[in-house]
Amino acid sequence: xxxxxxxxxxxxxxxxxxxxxxxxxxxxxxxxxxxxxxxxxxxxxxxxxxxxxxxxxxxxxxxxxxxxxxxxxxxxxxxxxxxxxxxxxxxxxxxxxxxxxxxxxxxxxxxxxxxxxxxxxxxxxxxxxxxxxxxxxxxxxxxxxxxxxxxxxxxxxxxxxxxxxxxxxxxxxxxxxxxxxxxxxxxxxxxxxxxxxxxxxxxxxxxxxxxxxxxxxxxxxxxxxxxxxxxxxxxxxxxxxxxxxxxxxxxxxxxxxxxxxxxxxxxxxxxxxxxxxxxxxxxxxxxxxxxxxxxxxxxxxxxxxxxxxxxxxxxxxxxxxxxxxxxxxxxxxxxxxxxxxxxxxxxxxxxxxxxxxxxxxxxx
Amino acid sequence: xxxxxxxxxxxxxxxxxxxxxxxxxxxxxxxxxxxxxxxxxxxxxxxxxxxxxxxxxxxxxxxxxxxxxxxxxxxxxxxxxxxxxxxxxxxxxxxxxxxxxxxxxxxxxxxxxxxxxxxxxxxxxxxxxxxxxxxxxxxxxxxxxxxxxxxxxxxxxxxxxxxxxxxxxxxxxxxxxxxxxxxxxxxxxxxxxxxxxxxxxxxxxxxxxxxxxxxxxxxxxxxxxxxxxxxxxxxxxxxxxxxxxxxxxxxxxxxxxxxxxxxxxxxxxxxxxxxxxxxxxxxxxxxxxxx
Numbered sequence: 079x080x081x082x083x084x085x086x087x088x089x090x091x092x093x094x095x096x097x098x099x100x101x102x103x104x105x106x107x108x109x110x111x112x113x114x115x116x117x118x119x120x121x122x123x124x125x126x127x128x129x130x131x132x133x134x135x136x137x138x139x140x141x142x143x144x145x146x147x148x149x150x151x152x153x154x155x156x157x158x159x160x161x162x163x164x165x166x167x168x169x170x171x172x173x174x175x176x177x178x179x180x181x182x183x184x185x186x187x188x189x190x191x192x193x194x195x196x197x198x199x200x201x202x203x204x205x206x207x208x209x210x211x212x213x214x215x216x217x218x219x220x221x222x223x224x225x226x227x228x229x230x231x232x233x234x235x236x237x238x239x240x241x242x243x244x245x246x247x248x249x250x251x252x253x254x255x256x257x258x259x260x261x262x263x264x265x266x267x268x269x270x271x272x273x274x275x276x277x278x279x280x281x282x283x284x285x286x287x288x289x290x291x292x293x294x295x296x297x298x299x300x301x302x303x304x305x306x307x308x309x310x311x312x313x314x315x316x317x318x319x320x321x322x323x324x325x326x327x328x329x330x331x332x333x334x335x336x337x338x339x340x341x342x343x344x345x346x347x348x349x350x351x352x353x354x355x356x357x358x359x360x361x362x363x364x365x366x367x368x369x370x371x372x373x374x375x376x377x378x379x380x381x382x383x384x385x386x387x388x389x390x391x392x393x394x395x396x397x398x399x400x401x402x403x404x405x406x407x408x409x410x411x412x413x414x415x416x417x418x419x420x421x422x423x424x425x426x427x428x429x430x431x432x433x434x435x436x437x438x439x440x441x442x
Numbered sequence: 443x444x445x446x447x448x449x450x451x452x453x454x455x456x457x458x459x460x461x462x463x464x465x466x467x468x469x470x471x472x473x474x475x476x477x478x479x480x481x482x483x484x485x486x487x488x489x490x491x492x493x494x495x496x497x498x499x500x501x502x503x504x505x506x507x508x509x510x511x512x513x514x515x516x517x518x519x520x521x522x523x524x525x526x527x528x529x530x531x532x533x534x535x536x537x538x539x540x541x542x543x544x545x546x547x548x549x550x551x552x553x554x555x556x557x558x559x560x561x562x563x564x565x566x567x568x569x570x571x572x573x574x575x576x577x578x579x580x581x582x583x584x585x586x587x588x589x590x591x592x593x594x595x596x597x598x599x600x601x602x603x604x605x606x607x608x609x610x611x612x613x614x615x616x617x618x619x620x621x622x623x624x625x626x627x628x629x630x631x632x633x634x635x636x637x638x639x640x641x642x643x644x645x646x647x648x649x650x651x652x653x654x655x656x657x658x659x660x661x662x663x664x665x666x667x668x669x670x671x672x673x674x675x676x677x678x679x680x681x682x683x684x685x686x687x688x689x690x691x692x693x694x695x696x697x698x699x700x701x702x703x704x705x706x707x708x709x710x711x712x713x714x715x716x717x718x719x720x721x722x723x724x725x726x727x728x729x730x731x732x733x
Contacts, residue, residue, distance in 0.1 A: 164628035178636040
């Protein structure tokens with residue numbers, strides 16, 4: 079069983095501090111949904127509001143259409159996986175997993191059977207009798223997932239559970255979590271500050287900033303069609319050119335910036351008009367040297383730094399205005415990059431750039 | 443460092459106890475005939491231990507009824523005081539460690555500690571006033587019309603248990619507090635999230651974790667209660683005798699150090715044995731207490 083989760087004008091305040099500001103959204107049953115944002119953006123608070131550890135100051139949390147006000151975490155159809163996992167160190171693996179059943183008074187044989195089934199599901203067969211601290215990081219991770227699933231939640235809440243793992247394992251667990259979600263067929267709500275995790279696993283992503291949800295879309299939309307300057311700068315690398323809008327025609331804005339006049343598409347969600355302050359965003363991979371094709375938006379730059387990363391060259395360029403531009407060039411083995419310090423012309427196509435209403439950018 | 447500690451233990455603890463042990467196996471020549479002290483007749487004997495078990499030679503009973511029953515009553519009462527303190531202090535320690543924050547927690551700790559600036563005797567007499575016939579509690583109960591005659595809390599030993607219990611609460615609270623404070627809050631929340639009731643959270647998560655603290659708290663309270671002297675002397679009812687009072691009488695009024703030593707050693711060994719058995723039952727290793 080999977081339930082949908084609805085946040086209805088949810089506010090969470092701690093004294094004068096607003097942790098979550100008017101969150102409104104519906105997460106579909108069976109969806110893998112992520113909240114993505116920098117630390118302190120309110121995503122964990124929101125998760126605690128859904129799990130029942132934090133009552134909203136205002137608004138309602140509905141799970142499966144039922145208002146959760148006044149219902150404690152032990153009576154909600156949710157299970158939470160903590161950032162540090164919070165496995166019980168004095169219990170064996172199978173006792174950890176079947177704790178939710180023990181609480182319900184299920185007999186030992188049935189509990190053991192269920193624990194073994196779940197160990198199978200999370201690909202840890204036969205590890206039930208070990209103690210938790212005998213397991214590796216990735217194995218603990220799986221036990222935490224199994225323990226939460228044993229409660230047969232309709233919604234599984236995950237609070238950055240992969241952050242303690244090393245990179246390789248993290249990437250592996252992403253695929254694994256997604257697979258477990260599909261096998262279990264329940265709603266997953268995932269909290270992370272790691273956009274890679276959010277984009278690879280989720281059906282939809284909500285990007286949060288200072289208690290506000292800026293955008294809710296699927297991964298590609300968040301990446302290709304950001305709706306706010308914050309989303310554009312937080313998700314993936316982006317170059318930004320602040321300026322003012324000269325004209326807007328057929329969804330293409332002309333923006334005058336200190337680096338030159340650029341033309342870029344506009345967002346249908348946050349349209350621009352002439353005279354607005356705007357920022358033009360261009361991904362490093364959308365910029366190329368002039369000459370290979372004709373470019374609409376051209377900047378004269380000096381190459382100041384380059385890093386070789388195998389399949390990509392990462393270049394840092396400085397425009398005459400002093401603006402720093404990042405550029406990534408695919409290493410197809412056919413070309414050399416220019417010498418450090420040389421002057422080059424680079425450009426990017428109109429449709430690869432987006433002009434958004436001026437706003438706060440994500441910290442580097 | 444280790445050498446210094448060893449030296450300290452030997453001089454301050456082991457040697458005096460060995461003297462006591464030696465005493466306990468000798469006749470009280472001081473009273474019988476001081477000139478025979480150290481002479482050929484001054485040999486080791488079990489006479490003092492025999493007296494504790496069977497009394498004087500002309501005792502008509504099969505064993506030393508008074509001393510033996512006082513002995514077991516003392517142990518039992520010490521167990522009771524320990525359990526009472528545990529029931530009282532576990533919630534306080536848990537609250538301090540997991541729930542209370544900042545200024546509130548500090549205030550509570552002060553409120554727990556400052557009463558212990560008052561010395562033991564003064565505190566014991568204050569309890570007498572509190573529990574006396576015309577004391578605060580009786581006055582309040584009678585004022586409220588709940589009782590007509592004052593309750594003799596001293597005769598019923600309520601004053602004694604309350605006094606002993608209160609004397610050692612810090613020794614119970616702090617070891618438990620220490621351990622529970624290091625318990626990750628997420629463990630409690632995780633158990634709650636998985637559907638556990640408060641009782642179940644404590645039984646399965648907090649108490650197992652706190653076991654070393656609970657053990658060391660209980661051990662100290664039990665040992666000190668069983669060995670307490672001032673509180674039973676002042677707060678004990680006329681019919682109740684604490685085993686330490688008998689020991690004290692042998693040493694002091696009886697001028698019989700060998701017999702007093704024998705009694706004291708029996709009390710000490712019994713307490714140690716009792717604690718070790720209880721630890722065995724609850725599967726606590728002695729090393730865990732030191733944590």
